Amino acid sequence: MKLKQYQVDAFTSLPFTGNPAAVCPMESWPDDRLLQAIAEENNLSETAFFVPAEGGYELRWFTPASEVDLCGHATLASSHIIFDLFDHPDPIINFATRSGNLSVKRRDGLLEMNFPAATPQPHPQFETLTAGLGRQPIEVLCAFDYIAVFEDEAEVRAIDPDFTILSKLDLRGVAITSRGSDTDFVSRFFAPKLAVQEDPVTGSTHCELAPFWLERTGINPLQNT
CATH class of the missing domain: 3.10.310.10 (Diaminopimelate Epimerase; Chain A, domain 1)
Structure with a gap:
């Protein structure tokens, strides 16, 4: 199996700053052990994986230790790849995740994430x-x-x-x-x-x-x- 992987510095316009995330597009889901092994080898705070789905994409996030329910910077990084490298035609990307449906909108050259609020x-x-x-x-x-x-x-x-x-x-x-x-x-x-x-x-x-x-x-x- 050959996979493409990208590294994106999120929340910044300068290289070597912000928060780096690995992004790995896939056609279908492999065994979870492979996803965890890739994230462990990357040794970044998050590695994002996505596959095409009806109306958008399924998106998952892994730290070097485990899968997590929600990640902001790796969602932003994935959206950048989809918009800029996959030529996504619509101004909104819809993601199905473990935290429910999330969306990212391109507005005035920036990306705007719509995430669920959790009142502490x-x-x-x-x-x-x-x-x-x-x-x-x-x-x-x-x-x-x-x-x-x-x-x-x-x-x-x-x-x-x-x-x-x-x-x-x-x-x-x-x-x-x-x-x-x-x-x-x-x-x-x-x-x-x-x-x-x-x-x-x-x-x-x-x-x-x-x-x-x-x-x-x-x-x-x-x-x-």
Whole structure:
């Protein structure tokens, strides 16, 4: 079997920045063990695989350790390949995924992703999270990740996690966040359980962070780094 694979730096206009994702187009689904082996060898935070389907494509994402339910930057990377290399004729791409139907629209030379919102709920402080982050957040919430809220951007930047401890979390990972100095909010994301210690840019966490900061600030649209 011969497969083509592309590497795309998402969320950037400059090479060697943003968040790299591998994209592997396929005609049909092979055994899942092959998909996982490819992702493990790529050793990127995500490898995306897609196959043609009625009305669009089926899309799946794998970290070096496992398949995941949702990934933003690898969806963006896949859309770039479909629009620009596959000459997709329509302004919208529809994807069937483990998180339901997702769409990506080309608008004014940019790609706009429509992802499901997940409003985070308050969660008690707990020792594993505090120990893993090396300091106690002012607030903890959860959706499909834990969200640890800190006082300011300097504190978010200074955190040096213990990934061995964070790998014991029962959810996918933890996003740390605060109001930003020059943007509406800042964030970082750690998912060592999925063999991703720190993801450079995590689109899927914004399904949680955007509703949280919209409620807190009333700012729409939000900007973050």
